[in-house]
Amino acid sequence: METVALVIGIIHIASAIALLNGVTTTFGQSRVACQAMESIARQPEAADDIRSAMFVGLAMCETSGIYGLLVSIIMLFANPLVDILMSLLG
Amino acid sequence: MNLNIDNLWVLDVAGTEIWITETIFNTWIIMSIIIALAIIARIKLKSFKLVPTGFQNVVEIIVEVFDNFATNALGKNLSYIAPWYFMVFVFIFSSSMFSIFGLRAPTADWATTFALAFASFSLMIIMGFKHQKGQYLKSFFNPHFVFFPLNLIGELAKPVSLSFRLFGNMLSGTIILTLYYSLTPLFVQFGIPALLHGFFDVIFGTIQTYIFVIISIMYVESAAS
Numbered sequence: 001m002e003t004v005a006l007v008i009g010i011i012h013i014a015s016a017i018a019l020l021n022g023v024t025t026t027f028g029q030s031r032v033a034c035q036a037m038e039s040i041a042r043q044p045e046a047a048d049d050i051r052s053a054m055f056v057g058l059a060m061c062e063t064s065g066i067y068g069l070l071v072s073i074i075m076l077f078a079n080p081l082v083d084i085l086m087s088l089l090g
Numbered sequence: 091m092n093l094n095i096d097n098l099w100v101l102d103v104a105g106t107e108i109w110i111t112e113t114i115f116n117t118w119i120i121m122s123i124i125i126a127l128a129i130i131a132r133i134k135l136k137s138f139k140l141v142p143t144g145f146q147n148v149v150e151i152i153v154e155v156f157d158n159f160a161t162n163a164l165g166k167n168l169s170y171i172a173p174w175y176f177m178v179f180v181f182i183f184s185s186s187m188f189s190i191f192g193l194r195a196p197t198a199d200w201a202t203t204f205a206l207a208f209a210s211f212s213l214m215i216i217m218g219f220k221h222q223k224g225q226y227l228k229s230f231f232n233p234h235f236v237f238f239p240l241n242l243i244g245e246l247a248k249p250v251s252l253s254f255r256l257f258g259n260m261l262s263g264t265i266i267l268t269l270y271y272s273l274t275p276l277f278v279q280f281g282i283p284a285l286l287h288g289f290f291d292v293i294f295g296t297i298q299t300y301i302f303v304i305i306s307i308m309y310v311e312s313a314a315s
Contacts, residue, residue: 052304059301063251066258073261077093 007085015072025065032057093268095199113199120184120196163307168221168314174213178206179303186260186295189267190287195295198260200253207253210306214248218313226313248309252302259298263290 036054040047098115101108131149138146156179160172182197189195196202218226230241267286271279 063255066255069258
C-alpha cells in the first residue's frame with residue numbers, strides 16, 4: 001500500500017513539473033505578441049498581414065505548452081506504469 | 091460532460107466489435123446539420139438572383155471570404171483545393187460551437203483530429219508529387235543525403251503536431267469546464283459558465299480552427315511550390 005501511495009504522489013509531482021513549461025511558453029508567446037504590437041504601431045497599414053503571421057507564430061509557440069499538458073494528462077489518467085505496478089503487487 | 095469518452099453501444103459486424111462512442115455519435119449529429127444546410131443551399135442555388143437578398147447574401151459572404159483567404163494563402167494555381175479546406179474549416183468550427191451546448195466536441199478526441207491531420211498530410215504528399223514530380227522526392231535529400239532521416243522525421247512530425255495542437259486546446263477547455271461543473275454547487279451553474287464557454291469554445295475554437303487551416307495550407311503550399 002505504501003509503495004502505491006508513493007508512486008501516485010510522485011506521479012502528481014511529475015505532472016506538475018511537466019506543466020511548468022507553461023512558464024517558458026507564455027514568455028515566448030508574450031515576446032511574439034510584443035513584437036507584433038510594436039510593428040503594428042510602426043506600420044499600421046500592414047496590420048492585417050502582421051496579425052495573421054502573429055497568430056501562426058503564437059500557435060507554433062503554444063505547441064510545447066500543449067505537449068506538456070498532454071504529458072501530464074497521460075501521466076495522471078492513462079499511465080501504463082501504474083498498471084504494471086499493480087499487476088506486480090498483485 | 092465527462093472526462094472520459096463514453097461508449098454508447100457496441101455493434102457486432104462479422105465477429106469484430108465496433109464501438110460507437112460519444113465522439114462518433116456527435117460527429118453524426120454535426121454531419122447531418124452540415125449536410126442539411128448544404129442541401130438547402132443547393133436547392134436555393136437555382137433561385138439565386140444577380141442582386142443578392144437574404145439567404146443568398148449569407149452564402150455568398152461565407153464563400154467569398156473563404157475563397158479570398160484561400161487564394162491569398164495558396165496562390166492562384168493551387169486554389170482548386172480550397173473546397174477541402176472549407177470543409178475542414180466548417181467541420182472544426184461547428185464542432186467547437188457544438189460544445190457550447192454542454193455536449194462533448196468531436197475534436198476533443200485525438201482520433202478525430204488525427205484523421206483530419208492525416209488527410210492534410212496525405213494531401214500534402216499527393217500535391218507535392220503532382221506539382222513537383224521528382225523534385226519533391228529530391229527535397230528529402232536536401233542539402234545532403236546524410237540529412238534524409240532528419241527530413242523524414244520532420245515530415246512525419248507534421249501530422250502529429252498538427253493534430254495534438256487542436257486536440258490539446260479543445261481538451262483543455264473540456265477539462266476546465268468539467269471541473270467547473272463537477273466542483274461547484276448548483277446555484278452558480280447558471281450564467282457564469284457562459285463566460286467560460288465563450289472563452290474556451292468560441293474564442294479558442296475560432297482561433298484554433300483558423301490556425302489548423304492556415305498551417306495545413308502552409309504545409310501543402312510549401313510542398314507543392
